[in-house]
Structure formats: structure tokens, C-alpha cells
Amino acid sequence: MASSLERRTFLRLALGTAASLGASARLAGAASDAATVGWPNDVPSWDPNQRFIPDAQPVFKAVFDQPIDQDPQLRLIPHLIKSWDLAADGMSMAVELRDDVTFHNGDKMTAEDFRFTFFERIKSGAKIDTVNSMRKVQDIVIESPTRATMRFDSPAPTMPQWMAFLGSYVVPKKYIESEGLDNFLKKPIGTGPYRLAEYELNSRIVLERNDKYWGPKPKLARVTIEIIKDPSARVAAIQSGQVDCTINVPVREVQRFEQDPGFVAEINPITRVILVQVRADLAFADKNVRLAVHHAIDKAALSKAFYGGAAVPLSVFATPGTPGFLSDFQFKYDPDLARQLLAKSNFGPDNPVKIGFATTNGQWPSDYDIARAIVQMWKKVGIDADLQVIEYAKYFELNRGAKLPEATLYSWDNATGDPEIFSGYQLNPKMPFAPWKDEDIGNRVLALFNVPDYEKRIAGYRELERYAVENGATMPLLQSVVTVVRKKNLAYTKYGNGWLLPQTLQWS
């Protein structure tokens, strides 16, 4: 940690000096049909069905296609699937595929590939994460090369959302079966707007435009993705002109780039929520304590201090613009009310309630600093929190063994914006992300997993979200942000979930 602080301090000073010396790159980025992007993580594998890694999705979306896509406002839109019809009971979904799609090797994409991806691979025992997302798929019946029906063993109301979510990319059946999976991983082909031209593990991904793409052709013929894991190095890369665009740079660097006319720097709120996860027992068995803990947090101050005010304070576990968001519900910051609630349970500044509070350090921007600020806010009203730093990997072990403390600071990403993947997963006692183990809320959540009607399901989640917050079962804090720095004449399409897709890049 000392190292990390030294590095940060050094780089802040160094880059500040560069700016003052006028050494920063004010490259106009001459019109070109190529661009280089500084990206924080490599893909874990070139099998897009294999791992659910949110950061890898924009890269996969360049090479592969999903059955259903999302528009910038995150609404589901047809993609490889021209139309879909989820049965009223949620037990089947008929799909119609496009008939003008080819893989990068020229093979036509058909319903056989769709069945192979979402059923045959699952049943074959392949070690891929879609085994979990497609676990309800009982069969996929092919009716014609462009028509198929997915059959489920229980209602699957969020199947359309999952067709546009993590890991759901159609892969070529014939190519994988004839060449073998190993060769597919070495030379992956998809139906996407770019083909993979070069790949060096943990170093570089070079994409070349697929001129036979069925959809809108990308403006840039070549996009190079430099894997630069260190945020300071990403800042240096954009500053020096070695990359044209990068993401996830520190907020203070964004504020510095904002002063530089050669760059556009953005802090964009996305469908990621920073929240305090809570247990239903220990000191939190007392509802007064839970609500006091929540009322004592000044979310606007946290946003201003750590995200330049760009992170939207939240009252429910859903982000603005998503179906589960409640614009008419406010859970107010009220330290006086927090004190009153604590007093009802015989706690106060002189007799503070003691709780444990776990946080990661460096897992996502400012996590530890936010936790420390919250501890100070709590102290003022009579909550004495023992701050414990845990590794992200340790989180699962602690949660599995019910060893997490009363409160845990967490960041939850949900590119679809669907409430099931927000509150449904966080409050489902059968899932590994739910420290809250309670029959009342648990049963409400489990019931919603089987509601096939979209409107009823969304209404159910909206009701659940309010109920969960009012009962202190969840404490959403802020809508998280993604930072983007790009040359001023390199444009891209902004998505509500923070995607920066290579196919949307263009020079102006």
C-alpha cells in the first residue's frame, strides 16, 4: 500500500509538472482509419462463453455478436435475433434469426450455431460460465435455419436480458467441431464487426474491420487495444499520444485532462452501484440500528469528495433510467434521525453501537477512502465501526461461511439494468452475493424469479426495492462512474452501462 501511495503521489507530481511545462500531448489526432485504445484488462480467453468478466465484454462485442443487443439507453434491441417471443408462462422463447450473417471464415450463421452455443455446449459439460446463465434451458428445437424455440425447465423471464448479457455470444459450431476448441482459442472467429488480427497475452489485441459485416460497418479499419493494467501508465499513455483513448483513469486525472484543450475527459455514471451490504443478524438484528446506519451516510458528500460530484446518490438499488429505479422515493441523509433511532435502542454518542465494516482496498476506485469517510460519518451519530480490509477473493469465503461483519462496502455491476440482476441477486439468500439471510425478503425475491410477466415482475421488484431499503436490508449509496479520456476529435457512442465499443469509434 505504501508503494501504491508513493506511485500515486509521484505520478500526480510528475504529470502535473508535465502539464505546467506544456509538455502534454495536444495531438489533434489526424484523421485516420485507425485508433489505439488503452484498456485495463485482457480477455481471460477467446472463448466468449467461458468467463463472465464485465471489462472484457466490449472487446468480445467487437469480435462476436450477441443474439440480442442493447441500445445506448440499454433497451433491448434485435441483433442476431430479428425477433423473439417469450411465452406467457415463461417456459419457452421462440426466436427468429437473421439469414444474412456469416462468420469471419465465410460460414453462414444458422440456428444450428445458436443451438450449439446455448444448449449443446452447456450439456456437453464444457467449463464455461454460460452453463450457469443457461441452466434453465432444457432444449432448443430447430424449426428452420433461421427459426428455433428455446424450452426451459422452469420460467425464465429474464432470458431476453441474458441473451444480451455476459457470455451470451454465438460461436461457430462447425468451426469448433472441425478445428477443435484449442484452435478456436488460438484463431477465434465470430460474426462481429471486427476480426481478430493479432493477439499477445496481457499486451495487445489488434482488430481489423470485417468488411462483410452484416450490420453497420465500423468507421475505423483497425483498432489496437493496448492492455495497460496500471492506471498511472494509462494516464501516461494517453498523455504521450501512445493511445488515443483510455478508460478507468483516476478522477483527479480526469479533472486535469479537462483543462487540456487537446483532450475530452469524462466522468460517466453507469449501471454500477456502490452499496453497503448488510447482515440481518448480530448488531444489525436491530432495525433501528440498520436504519440509523443508512440515515447517517451523506451520499452527496461522498460523491463530491471522491467522484467530483458525478456519482449520483441513490435511494434504491437501481440506477436512474433502469426499470427498477424509483424516482419518487428518497431515503434522506438525516443524522438527527439516525441519533433518534439509535436512542430508541439505547445507543448514542456516549454509548455507541459497535459494528464491523468490511471493505476492499483498490478493488474499485476510492473504495477504501469511501469506507473511511463513512466510518467518520457514523462516529458522529454514535456508531463505532471496526473497519476491516478484505481481499476481493476473501469476500466469497467470508460470505459463504457467514463470516462477513454487519456491513460490507461493495460495488455491483449490471450492464442490463434489469432489477433481477440488481436486487434479485443481492437479496437472494441462495446466491453467494447475499449476506442478508432473511426468510421474509428471501421469499419475496425467490417468488420474483418465477414471474414470467415483464410488467408484473418489474412492479414486484420496484416494490421489493422500496421494502428492502425501508427495512434496512440494503443500503445503496452511489451510482458508480467510468472515466474516459480521449483525443478531442475521437468520438464514440456513450452507453448507459459504460461500454466503449471499438465499432463506435470514429475520428471527426
Added chain:
Amino acid sequence: MIATVLKLIARRLLAAIPIMLIVSALLFCVLRLLPVDPAAMSLPPNATIEEVEAKRREMGLDRPLPEQYLIWLKDALHGDFGSSIHFRREAGGLVSATLPATIELAVFAMVLAAILGIGGGLLLFRLRNTVFEAAADLGSILLLSIPEFLWGLILLFVFGVMLRWLPFTGQVAPGLPAPHITGFLLLDSLLIGRFDVFLSAWRHLILPATALGLAFSPPVMRVLRSSLFDIYQEDYVQQARLRGLSENRILLGHALKNGVLPTLTLAGVQFGILFSGTLLVEVIYSYPGMGNLMVDAVRNADLPLIQTIGLTYCIVVLVINTVVDSLYVVLNPKLRVS
């Protein structure tokens, strides 16, 4: 001399067997006792608790630790180091794909550290009893206090951002092929006759290798200077002076040969530390080596991969120590006799 060196290597190989067993057992136990759940890490977010438990059983995490170790050892002896949780590929394959880049980087860094260390040590010694001695001392202490990652950032900032003389991401420029014959890019580029690739790879290697070299040269400098101080107390140095040899000839022709021996031992130890120092430097420079892979492995609690990389580090250190000891035998006649 060759027989002595061969005997030494044979002895070292024999000793390496129990060392590797102990290290592998230690690594295995320590990693399994860490409070992480690799089963949960290997499953997607919507996996149920039952699925996590099933995965734990599948990974053998529910068995007694000694049994787990013996299964792992048996597989490892057959060349199977397990499958990476994060990459879902053979851990051994991932390590062998990235190890050459790290060796290339570490070797060049060590050569640089040796040049800077020996050159600096000689300079420090020559400046003794002069008005520059205090300044040189201060300079060497200052160098000693700067860790490799800070050198990495300083060099990146100066030569990459401000002057823009050198690239600082990756191993070769985009658009150029990265041939995979031996895995050593500099060598492979020459083997395919691509001097442009060689030049590009060389340019990409300069900053990370220099960062490491600068960080590891100061100890060599200071040990060499101390060693030379001792040697200058020996009779043969005085006799050389009486014979009228110049100070430079005494230093370079006589004292250095003996003075460099302790630095050789130090270099062996330093190489092991330098090798692990590649971890941060590779991340800063997006260098596709084993250090970069280790960061991924640790971040994802990828126990099979951490274990394989840990063992590889151990093997590299053992090999380097054997090479250094062999060199010691070659350079020191006393050891050959004994």
C-alpha cells in the same frame, strides 16, 4: 576445472530435489490455508451456493490437505500443473508462454545492473579520499533508496511522456509480427530475419530493463567498493605499486579480478530478487511476461497458476545459484583445488 564444475552441478541437481519438494509443499499448504475460495472465484456471479459446493468437491478442496498435495504432486510429476481458474487453460502452458519474455527482461536488466554496478563501484573507489567522495556516496545511497517501480515510472515519464523517445507499452510495435519460435523475441526476430522486429523489441525492452537495472545496481556498486578497500590492504597491491604500475592498471588488471568475486555472489542473490521485481515493472510497461501473469493470478485467487509460477521462480533461483557457483569455481582457483 570442468570436472569440478560438473561435480558441482551434479551435487546441486541432487540437492534441488528435496528443495523443490519442500518448496512445493510449503507453497501448496500456504495457498490452501489462505482465506480465499477458489471455487467461488471460478464460478459466475449467478452461481448458487450449492453449485459453489459442488465445484469445491470437483476441485478436491473438501479433501484433507496432505491428500490434496499428493494428488497435485503426482500430476505435477507427469507435467500437469493443473488448470488456471481464471484463464481455464493449462497453468504450465501459460507459464511457458510468458517465461521467456521475463527471462529476456531479467537477463538484460542484470547485464545492465552489472555494468552500472561494476562501473559505479570502480568510480566510487577511485573517488575515495577526494572532494567528490561524499557526493558520490550520497549519490549511491540515493540510488539505493529508489525501488524498481519508481524507476519504472520516472523513466516512463521522462523518456516516454516528455521526450517521447521510447515506447513503453508491450513488447513490439503494433503491426509488426511477434514470431514464436523459441519464445525469446529478440532471438526469434533474428531467426526469421526481421531486423525491424528486433529493433522494435529492443526499443521496447530498454525502459523496463533499465528500470530494473538501475534499481539493482547500487548494491553491486557498494559491495565492489568495499571489496576493493579490503583488497587494497593486500601485499600484492603494494608490490604492484613498488613495481611502478599505474593506479588504473593495478585497479583494473589486478584488484578488480579478486574484488569482483563477492559481487558475483551478490549478483546471484540479486538475480532472484530482480526476477521477482519484474512483477511490478511488467505491469507498468504492459510487458507480457510471467510477472504480469502473476498479478492476474493473485487478483483472481488462481491457486494453480500461483503455485506454478511460484515453483518456476524457485527453479530459476536454483539454476542461477548453480550458474553463479560454477562461475565462482571458474574464477577462483582456490575453490578448484579444494
